[in-house]
Amino acid sequence: MEIDKTVKYISKLAKQLKNEDSFKSNVMSKLKSDLEGSINFRLENITNEQNDQATYADLFQVNDAAEVLLNNSVFSTDGSTLEADRDLPIEFAAINIGYVNINYGDDPKAEFDSALSFYPDPKIQEIDSRVLSDVNSMSALRHVMEMEYLVDKMETFKTDSIKLGFVDGNFYPNFALSHINNNSLKQLLVKRLKVVAERVMSLAKDNTYIVSYNSSPKSVHITSKMDTKISSDFRDSEIFTELLEDNQRSAVFNETSDDTDEKSLNPISFVYLKNSYEIAKVEFIKNTINKDAMDKIHSLVLSQVQKGNGYPKILIESHEQAVISQSDRKSISVLTERELNANNLKYTTTQKYQSKQSRNI
Amino acid sequence: MKDNKIIGEIIEVSSRSAIAQSYELYDCPPIGSVVKCGDDAEDIYGVITNIETRSIDPGRRPNPKGPGFAEVNELYKSNPEITHLMKTEFNIVFLGYKNENVTTISIPPTPPRIFSFVSTLPEDEMINIFSDEGLVKFIVNSNMELKDDVIIMIISKYLNSKKTKTEEIGSFTSQLVGALPDQITRITNIIQNLNLQEK
Numbered sequence: 398m399e400i401d402k403t404v405k406y407i408s409k410l411a412k413q414l415k416n417e418d419s420f421k422s423n424v425m426s427k428l429k430s431d432l433e434g435s436i437n438f439r440l441e442n443i444t445n446e447q448n449d450q451a452t453y454a455d456l457f458q459v460n461d462a463a464e465v466l467l468n469n470s471v472f473s474t475d476g477s478t479l480e481a482d483r484d485l486p487i488e489f490a491a492i493n494i495g496y497v498n499i500n501y502g503d504d505p506k507a508e509f510d511s512a513l514s515f516y517p518d519p520k521i522q523e524i525d526s527r528v529l530s531d532v533n534s535m536s537a538l539r540h541v542m543e544m545e546y547l548v549d550k551m552e553t554f555k556t557d558s559i560k561l562g563f564v565d566g567n568f569y570p571n572f573a574l575s576h577i578n579n580n581s582l583k584q585l586l587v588k589r590l591k592v593v594a595e596r597v598m599s600l601a602k603d604n605t606y607i608v609s610y611n612s613s614p615k616s617v618h619i620t621s622k623m624d625t626k627i628s629s630d631f632r633d634s635e636i637f638t639e640l641l642e643d644n645q646r647s648a649v650f651n652e653t654s655d656d657t658d659e660k661s662l663n664p665i666s667f668v669y670l671k672n673s674y675e676i677a678k679v680e681f682i683k684n685t686i687n688k689d690a691m692d693k694i695h696s697l698v699l700s701q702v703q704k705g706n707g708y709p710k711i712l713i714e715s716h717e718q719a720v721i722s723q724s725d726r727k728s729i730s731v732l733t734e735r736e737l738n739a740n741n742l743k744y745t746t747t748q749k750y751q752s753k754q755s756r757n758i
Numbered sequence: 759m760k761d762n763k764i765i766g767e768i769i770e771v772s773s774r775s776a777i778a779q780s781y782e783l784y785d786c787p788p789i790g791s792v793v794k795c796g797d798d799a800e801d802i803y804g805v806i807t808n809i810e811t812r813s814i815d816p817g818r819r820p821n822p823k824g825p826g827f828a829e830v831n832e833l834y835k836s837n838p839e840i841t842h843l844m845k846t847e848f849n850i851v852f853l854g855y856k857n858e859n860v861t862t863i864s865i866p867p868t869p870p871r872i873f874s875f876v877s878t879l880p881e882d883e884m885i886n887i888f889s890d891e892g893l894v895k896f897i898v899n900s901n902m903e904l905k906d907d908v909i910i911m912i913i914s915k916y917l918n919s920k921k922t923k924t925e926e927i928g929s930f931t932s933q934l935v936g937a938l939p940d941q942i943t944r945i946t947n948i949i950q951n952l953n954l955q956e957k
Contacts, residue, residue, distance in 0.1 A: 499838055499839050501836065501838070505834075505835045505836070506838050507839040507842050509839075706821070714843075717815070717818070
């Protein structure tokens with residue numbers, strides 16, 4: 398590869414970005430006064446905490462966290478997929494869900510667990526061999542499984558202190574869902590999400606909450622509804638970096654989705670939260686978390702971010718628990734080959750694969 | 759630590775030594791302790807020569823959790839996941855084995871199997887091993903790490919289990935003289951550094 402050519406290309410992009418940054422800084426420097434100048438500007442299709450039409454005025458609302466909570470329990474799940482190998486005569490995929498619970502306070506302890514599932518699964522007809530190689534289908538399935546496993550675990554956990562479950566990224570796998578072509582699978586996943594959402598709502602009545610945490614999100618949910626003179630291609634996170642002080646969070650906003658399938662799911666609310674490292678978007682099912690609870694959740698999120706040096710510790714650990722490592726993948730490949738050969742199914746990898754491994758001159 | 763308690767399993771083994779991992783973080787007898795590597799066929803004895811605690815994942819090095827803690831216990835309490843993410847491993851150098859009730863000071867003819875249990879040693883078995891005059895010579899001639907420190911710790915541990923020590927010290931000194939001829943400074947150093955406690 399021509400490194401010089403690559404360096405020149407990257408350098409050009411960096412200069413372009415610098416120019417954009419300078420333009421953005423200029424807009425940002427007068428953001429507050431511009432917003433104040435049209436305080437009643439409506440943010441279409443977004444409602445505020447009171448379920449009223451959101452306006453620029455809501456962008457100025459800031460909230461602080463509750464005081465540090467000594468006793469609390471945090472939970473998280475994350476998933477990893479072993480994609481189907483098209484070179485193998487048997488086609489299968491695996492999803493590993495990692496789970497971690499950490500309890501702080503008077504009885505400090507932790508629990509680590511994981512659950513491995515293989516597909517195709519005769520019990521789930523919708524997941525056939527075509528689904529296994531579709532990234533969006535597998536991603537949405539994995540997200541649903543993460544949420545189900547998290548709820549399973551949190552439902553059985555008994556404690557009087559506040560319990561907070563973290564999902565990585567968005568609360569619903571909207572992007573992946575909207576890109577699934579297999580309609581029966583899509584319907585199945587939406588159905589399962591609805592069931593899990595009902596369980597999340599039920600848990601919320603018992604001091605047990607589930608939120609999703611999105612680090613430096615690229616979301617333009619609010620800026621896309623703003624006056625183009627002010628927003629000009631900004632992300633929501635850039636606006637809130639300006640409007641929030643460290644450790645503050647925004648008002649609650651409610652999403653309304655245009656997508657038909659997502660619309661049938663319980664609506665999502667979100668807040669932006671500025672920690673001392675970055676802006677994060679915290680999503681939850683609408684009306685499951687009131688202001689008092691959110692103040693406490695805010696405090697727990699900040700504490701987790703502190704423990705994780707910028708990212709919630711519980712999410713870091715559940716990710717580590719979920720990961721199917723390169724060495725695991727290699728072992729699975731060797732085991733598959735061994736099992737096929739043991740069953741007299743003479744099998745070797747494709748010549749293309751073998752040539753990439755040997756790389757002879 | 760309670761005698762005969764299974765504390766871990768062997769995770770790597772060769773003819774002369776093994777590496778074991780304890781079930782609980784830090785739950786490992788001190789260096790110089792004699793342990794038993796249980797196998798169905800025979801008991802194999804070894805001495806702990808090194809203890810290591812590190813991340814369970816070689817790709818994840820621990821980062822400091824402070825500042826801000828007054829005590830290490832407070833740090834552990836604030837980060838309860840630590841005990842799940844770290845492991846304690848210890849090296850065992852084989853000293854001997856027991857077959858059909860006969861104890862032999864030597865490397866075992868075949869090393870214990872992977873995942874063999876490692877347990878602490880009851881006092882009567884420890885006395886039995888130490889009564890063998892070949893033990894000191896075997897240790898001195900082995901290629902274990904921290905050899906003299908281990909000799910000091912192993913003899914101290916044994917002597918501290920006895921009520922009277924004077925006679926025993928004499929016996930060990932004689933064994934050391936036999937094992938380390940012309941190395942009077944080294945022997946003196948070992949004897950002077952024994953950490954003996956009154957019982």
